[in-house]
Amino acid sequence: MGKTTLFNSLCGVHQHTGNYPGVTVDIKEGNRQINDHSLIVSDLPGTYSLSAFTPDEQVARDALLTSNPDAVVQIIDATNIERNLFLTTQMMEIGIPMIIALNMSDLADEQGITIDAECLEKNLKIPVVRIVARTGEGIDTLVENIIRVTGQKTRATHKEIEYPHSVTNYIGEIGNYLSSHASLLGKLSPHYAAIRLMEGDEHLEKMLHDQGLVIPFIDKSDPAERDGIAEDILLARYRTAEEITTCAVKCTMGQVLPADLIDQVLTHRFYGIPIFLACMWFAFQVTFSASNPFLVGIEYIFGYFTELMNEVEMDPFIQSFLSDGVIGGVGSVFVFVPSIFVMFLLLSILEDTGYLARAAFVMDRLMHSIGLHGRSFIPFLIGFGCNVPAIMATRTLQSKADRIITIITIPFMSCAARLPVYVLFAGVFFGAAAGNVIFFLYVLGIFVAIVTALIFRRLVFKDEPSPFIMELPPYRKPSGFAAATHMWHKGREYLKRAGIVIFGGVLLVWALATLPAGVEYGSVDSLAGIIGQALHPVFAPLEFNWQLVVGLIFGFIAKEVVVGSLGTLYGGEEMLESSLAADPTLSPIIALAFMVFVLLYLPCVAALGVIRQEMGNWKWTGIAIGWGIFMAYIFAYLVLHIGSLFIGV
Amino acid sequence: MVPLSLLKTGDKVVVRSICGTGHLAKTLGQLGIIIGIELTIIQKAKESVIIRIGESRYALGPGAASMVLVEPQI
Numbered sequence: 001m002g003k004t005t006l007f008n009s010l011c012g013v014h015q016h017t018g019n020y021p022g023v024t025v026d027i028k029e030g031n032r033q034i035n036d037h038s039l040i041v042s043d044l045p046g047t048y049s050l051s052a053f054t055p056d057e058q059v060a061r062d063a064l065l066t067s068n069p070d071a072v073v074q075i076i077d078a079t080n081i082e083r084n085l086f087l088t089t090q091m092m093e094i095g096i097p098m099i100i101a102l103n104m105s106d107l108a109d110e111q112g113i114t115i116d117a118e119c120l121e122k123n124l125k126i127p128v129v130r131i132v133a134r135t136g137e138g139i140d141t142l143v144e145n146i147i148r149v150t151g152q153k154t155r156a157t158h159k160e161i162e163y164p165h166s167v168t169n170y171i172g173e174i175g176n177y178l179s180s181h182a183s184l185l186g187k188l189s190p191h192y193a194a195i196r197l198m199e200g201d202e203h204l205e206k207m208l209h210d211q212g213l214v215i216p217f218i219d220k221s222d223p224a225e226r227d228g229i230a231e232d233i234l235l236a237r238y239r240t241a242e243e244i245t246t247c248a249v250k251c252t253m254g255q256v257l258p259a260d261l262i263d264q265v266l267t268h269r270f271y272g273i274p275i276f277l278a279c280m281w282f283a284f285q286v287t288f289s290a291s292n293p294f295l296v297g298i299e300y301i302f303g304y305f306t307e308l309m310n311e312v313e314m315d316p317f318i319q320s321f322l323s324d325g326v327i328g329g330v331g332s333v334f335v336f337v338p339s340i341f342v343m344f345l346l347l348s349i350l351e352d353t354g355y356l357a358r359a360a361f362v363m364d365r366l367m368h369s370i371g372l373h374g375r376s377f378i379p380f381l382i383g384f385g386c387n388v389p390a391i392m393a394t395r396t397l398q399s400k401a402d403r404i405i406t407i408i409t410i411p412f413m414s415c416a417a418r419l420p421v422y423v424l425f426a427g428v429f430f431g432a433a434a435g436n437v438i439f440f441l442y443v444l445g446i447f448v449a450i451v452t453a454l455i456f457r458r459l460v461f462k463d464e465p466s467p468f469i470m471e472l473p474p475y476r477k478p479s480g481f482a483a484a485t486h487m488w489h490k491g492r493e494y495l496k497r498a499g500i501v502i503f504g505g506v507l508l509v510w511a512l513a514t515l516p517a518g519v520e521y522g523s524v525d526s527l528a529g530i531i532g533q534a535l536h537p538v539f540a541p542l543e544f545n546w547q548l549v550v551g552l553i554f555g556f557i558a559k560e561v562v563v564g565s566l567g568t569l570y571g572g573e574e575m576l577e578s579s580l581a582a583d584p585t586l587s588p589i590i591a592l593a594f595m596v597f598v599l600l601y602l603p604c605v606a607a608l609g610v611i612r613q614e615m616g617n618w619k620w621t622g623i624a625i626g627w628g629i630f631m632a633y634i635f636a637y638l639v640l641h642i643g644s645l646f647i648g649v
Numbered sequence: 650m651v652p653l654s655l656l657k658t659g660d661k662v663v664v665r666s667i668c669g670t671g672h673l674a675k676t677l678g679q680l681g682i683i684i685g686i687e688l689t690i691i692q693k694a695k696e697s698v699i700i701r702i703g704e705s706r707y708a709l710g711p712g713a714a715s716m717v718l719v720e721p722q723i
Contacts, residue, residue: 048679230675260689267694267708269694269695272694361708364708365697398672469708471707
């Protein structure tokens with residue numbers, strides 16, 4: 001809670017964020033210059049323990065254990081100290097100097113929770129600073145403390161947790177044993193490594209084992225005994241957290257909490273789902289109506305530039321490059337920016353209020369019945385905006401099977417980039433029924449996702465989705481500023497990732513449509529035409545003409561490029577609608593089959609890159625791609641042939 | 650002792666046992682769902698529950714809820 005907000009105010013204007021490639025979750029890094037001190041700040045994924053069952057927690061753990069920071073700032077939610085202190089009890093044993101930032105102390109005051117920070121500080125032997133990350137209160141004091149603490153050259157001594165005698169003996173024994181093999185431990189102290197081994201850190205155990213180190217106790221003892229010790233350690237940590245909380249926190253409020261009542265309504269077994277659907281409906285309405293004015297404005301501006309370009313006297317080749325390639329390309333990227341930004345804004349507001357976690361609970365039963373985990377539902381929701389962050393969001397899933405199935409099904413969620421294709425074709429061929437056609441496509445996407453999930457769960461993984469356990473964050477009033485910042489970061493990430501790819505893609509289409517030199521722009525003789533002709537037979541059963549085939553090929557770069565490339569192939573985007581309507585090789589039912597194909601066939605290059613990254617191997621990436629094309633072909637074929645019965649060709 | 654999945658909204662209970670070991674049991678432990686802790690059931694939808702421990706709330710699906718054996722408080 002408030003981690004990223006603090007990060008932003010710490011790094012201020014100097015902030016530069018870089019994503020670490022290769023690792024699963026982003027660790028953001030920034031810096032701050034204070035007098036002659038230069039701080040490098042890393043924003044780690046949030047976690048409540050160092051046990052690391054999910055990939056995002058693993059990243060946090062690895063950063064703490066192996067990157068050897070000068071100090072760690074733990075942000076503790078002042079309204080829920082005991083819960084957060086559990087992580088403190090885990091971190092203070094590492095030996096890295098710690099500082100606790102007690103966030104949202106203003107909210108704690110409101111709720112009648114009084115915190116004795118000095119008592120906390122004395123008991124933990126860790127400096128405690130009150131901050132309000134939202135307003136920037138207390139940040140200066142925090143920075144002073146960070147500088148002071150990082151200046152200490154000795155290993156930090158924090159409060160020691162009192163374990164039962166038997167446990168202490170084991171830790172001592174194993175610690176002594178490990179001291180003689182300290183080189184294998186990397187940055188870990190033997191004492192701390194011993195504790196982690198007793199806690200059941202399989203990762204560390206495997207690492208030592210791979211290096212040929214056999215730890216006498218761990219190899220011989222039976223699992224039950226080890227589980228017992230792990231539990232003793234857990235209990236000792238909780239006891240410590242509880243004792244410190246009891247001494248430092250006084251709660252003056254009564255027992256009835258309004259949040260309980262809100263939860264009872266929002267997650268009700270009957271009203272829960274209707275409330276959720278209403279929220280989603282509202283969110284979609286807002287996304288489309290709020291982004292519309294921006295959309296019109298952007299189209300106007302780019303139209304103006306194109307005209308301007310055409311009036312200027314210059315070499316026709318360069319003119320074509322500038323107006324069709326550059327302006328057309330940039331324009332086709334920018335048109336989607338407003339809806340994507342609004343989408344991210346709404347999602348972050350929903351997340352901020354704490355509702356999204358409740359929605360996952362409400363949807364768990366439904367998701368479970370189609371073989372998915374309740375948490376998969378949030379990636380799906382994000383997928384309607386853009387598949388790329390959606391696929392990244394699957395990191396919060398624990399089981400590998402859950403993650404693979406979710407990643408394979410996400411591309412069937414019709415992302416914002418596919419919408420322009422529907423708008424174009426449905427508008428031209430279905431007129432007033434366009435809205436219904438587009439709705440049908442969204443529903444079809446969800447239907448294919450369900451079928452896919454069922455097939456993979458029943459036939460490939462054959463186990464149950466892992467049980468649903470999720471922390472429900474406290475309800476909060478969403479802060480407009482925080483949501484806007486969040487939107488900006490997410491949107492910018494999207495722009496950077498997608499923008500370059502889409503822009504490059506449009507330029508590539510332009511080049512293929514112009515070359516070889518001298519051919520008529522976008523004609524059968526151009527490179528694009530030749531490629532389309534060559535692949536045309538494959539799509540003959542679907543009755544797509546070569547222009548559509550070329551559109552599909554370029555749609556792999558990004559789905560919205562389909563519209564742009566058809567625009568160039570049909571000779572200018574302004575005339576595209578009339579050209580399509582006049583093309584004798586097209587009909588409403590072919591258009592529908594084409595839209596279905598575009599919906600299902602391939603994730604775009606950016607999404608594909610993320611799928612590869614999250615799957616971790618090419619095998620599952622290949623399966624995901626192959627499955628999509630297979631589904632697209634089957635459903636487009638079905639639509640074409642079943643649809644013909646109703647509409648007539 | 651009864652599994653958490655069999656109680657009703659508003660019940661206050663004490664955890665007496667966690668069935669099984671492995672990741673799931675450990676996850677429950679990390680969340681503070683440990684033997685002897687008192688918790689309140691604030692929502693019950695079929696066999697899924699939302700529980701409150703102090704100021705923390707957790708949603709447990711049917712699989713997880715049936716692993717937690719509790720004793721109702723009067």
